[in-house]
Amino acid sequence: MGTYRLTIRLLCWATMFCFAVLAQVAKPRNPLGNGIEVVSQGHDLYNKSCTACHGRDGTQGDRAPALGAARRYFRLSDAAIFYAIKNGIPGSAMPASGLPDDDIWRVVAYIRNIRSTASDNDVPGNVQNGMEIYQGKGKCASCHMIRGQGGLIGPDLSSIGAQLTLAQLRDALTKAIPPQEGYIPVEVTSRAGQVIKGVAKNEDPFSIDLLDLSGKLHLFTKEELRSVVHQPESLMPHNLDKTLSPTEFQDLIAMLSRQARTKIRREQQGENEVGR
Amino acid sequence: MTRAFGFFLCFVATSAAQIGEKELRQPLSDNWYEYNGTYDSRRHSELKQVNTGNVRSLVPSWIFHVPNASRLQSVPVVANGIMYVTQENEIYALDARTGRQIWDYHRVPAYQRAPNRGVAIWGDKVYFTTTDNYLVALNAVTGNVIWESKFAEYKDGYCSPAAPLIVKGKVIVGVAFGDRGLNGILDALDATTGEILWTLHTIPRPGEPGNETWSGDSWKAAGGDTWLTGSYDPELNLLADRQSVPRLQW
Numbered sequence: 001m002g003t004y005r006l007t008i009r010l011l012c013w014a015t016m017f018c019f020a021v022l023a024q025v026a027k028p029r030n031p032l033g034n035g036i037e038v039v040s041q042g043h044d045l046y047n048k049s050c051t052a053c054h055g056r057d058g059t060q061g062d063r064a065p066a067l068g069a070a071r072r073y074f075r076l077s078d079a080a081i082f083y084a085i086k087n088g089i090p091g092s093a094m095p096a097s098g099l100p101d102d103d104i105w106r107v108v109a110y111i112r113n114i115r116s117t118a119s120d121n122d123v124p125g126n127v128q129n130g131m132e133i134y135q136g137k138g139k140c141a142s143c144h145m146i147r148g149q150g151g152l153i154g155p156d157l158s159s160i161g162a163q164l165t166l167a168q169l170r171d172a173l174t175k176a177i178p179p180q181e182g183y184i185p186v187e188v189t190s191r192a193g194q195v196i197k198g199v200a201k202n203e204d205p206f207s208i209d210l211l212d213l214s215g216k217l218h219l220f221t222k223e224e225l226r227s228v229v230h231q232p233e234s235l236m237p238h239n240l241d242k243t244l245s246p247t248e249f250q251d252l253i254a255m256l257s258r259q260a261r262t263k264i265r266r267e268q269q270g271e272n273e274v275g276r
Numbered sequence: 277m278t279r280a281f282g283f284f285l286c287f288v289a290t291s292a293a294q295i296g297e298k299e300l301r302q303p304l305s306d307n308w309y310e311y312n313g314t315y316d317s318r319r320h321s322e323l324k325q326v327n328t329g330n331v332r333s334l335v336p337s338w339i340f341h342v343p344n345a346s347r348l349q350s351v352p353v354v355a356n357g358i359m360y361v362t363q364e365n366e367i368y369a370l371d372a373r374t375g376r377q378i379w380d381y382h383r384v385p386a387y388q389r390a391p392n393r394g395v396a397i398w399g400d401k402v403y404f405t406t407t408d409n410y411l412v413a414l415n416a417v418t419g420n421v422i423w424e425s426k427f428a429e430y431k432d433g434y435c436s437p438a439a440p441l442i443v444k445g446k447v448i449v450g451v452a453f454g455d456r457g458l459n460g461i462l463d464a465l466d467a468t469t470g471e472i473l474w475t476l477h478t479i480p481r482p483g484e485p486g487n488e489t490w491s492g493d494s495w496k497a498a499g500g501d502t503w504l505t506g507s508y509d510p511e512l513n514l515l516a517d518r519q520s521v522p523r524l525q526w
Contacts, residue, residue: 148422217417
């Protein structure tokens with residue numbers, strides 16, 4: 001009887017040890033999923049537990065950065081965010097949270113939700129055809145680059161699916177959006193009368209860096225110029241839903257939503273590996 | 277107006293001032309094209325504006341604070357009015373006249389810490405190595421990443437602090453590993469594609485000339501880091517690279 005009990009006890013210990021080892025080794029994804037209820041619970045927990053330092057609803061706080069705004073994120077996978085909340089971040093003011101694991105997963109689901117981008121959706125459409133539209137009929141590649149191929153005058157789109165939400169991606173192709181900094185169209189006239197068109201990569205009261213339409217960068221001081229005229233509208237055409245057929249437009253959206261360097265890094269951090 | 281602008285844009289090919297063999301071979305003027313200034317590594321500028329008569333009255337023209345700088349070992353490289361300054365996993369492209377930032381590049385996540393000593397420049401691209409041993413090629417004007425190519429494994433203990441050297445369309449890169457028991461390599465990658473073209477083992481492996489001078493398995497962890505940028509003689513087509521002293525690890 002005594003031997004039987006000892007065996008059971010040893011087996012229990014061995015099982016617990018295995019789970020403990022697996023918990024250390026496996027890089028988990030969120031075992032609670034990312035449903036609306038989990039996200040909502042995570043939202044409540046976040047606003048109770050995290051806002052002493054971080055701001056409410058993912059905004060910037062007095063002592064810690066925003067977790068949901070458009071910025072560079074260092075922790076991208078469920079696992080990386082989970083471990084940061086559970087254990088804190090060494091060398092920073094971020095402490096171990098002390099929350100139960102399931103509550104941490106709820107907060108993880110909330111943080112991932114407010115960061116959700118187009119690449120988190122399985123956007124329907126023919127991706128290969130979308131790339132052909134991008135390079136051909138859509139004329140996107142004359143200004144934009146994807147993984148080293150294409151033009152320089154517009155923003156690099158290699159990770160656009162991880163930068164914009166699906167709605168923002170559609171809006172970028174169909175609505176007039178003011179040009180973002182670094183892409184403001186400008187026309188300058190030199191003292192000698194030479195006119196150069198391009199986008200202002202940088203500008204202050206004393207100087208302007210102008211990337212002209214041939215891809216050459218001009219570094220001007222304002223005193224070298226007779227005039228600097230800004231164009232209020234972006235160079236980006238915003239009628240692609242009209243110039244492309246509905247199928248072509250959807251294929252283009254599907255292709256762009258999958259351009260996500262960040263997603264590759266998330267996988268490097270253990271995204272989509274099974275375990276807990 | 278905007279429509280006309282967009283129309284014009286579609287039919288203009290991109291071009292930018294290219295850095296080629298001629299630029300890399302010429303004596304230094306108002307550019308500093310590579311880590312050592314010139315292929316012969318003289319690190320001497322022939323500009324005359326600063327001289328013994330006026331050096332005492334020099335004042336700062338501009339200052340750029342590299343964010344979160346901890347151990348700056350970068351030699352600023354200057355080409356076409358743009359100055360490229362690096363620290364580990366980061367590049368800052370500055371307007372050399374004003375010090376204002378034109379673009380920056382940050383590699384995230386940045387595995388392990390190690391210094392970085394600068395960029396190389398060729399054609400319309402700048403090249404630099406990361407602490408996890410990727411050679412990254414970026415457009416020199418906008419900072420767009422064109423490609424990245426891994427040439428050593430950081431998990432083994434390698435990092436790559438030296439500025440790359442461009443030789444005839446090849447990017448020469450090396451590794452460092454402190455006192456870990458590893459062997460050095462010197463790699464040449466295609467400047468256009470990032471493909472690894474050849475690898476030199478600084479400690480010869482079995483079957484390579486010189487391995488017989490190492491007794492037994494002593495060659496296996498003998499050092500020979502390629503931790504600084506080399507020099508090149510175009511006349512003799514000879515690459516001179518320095519490496520750390522081979523030493524047995526225990």
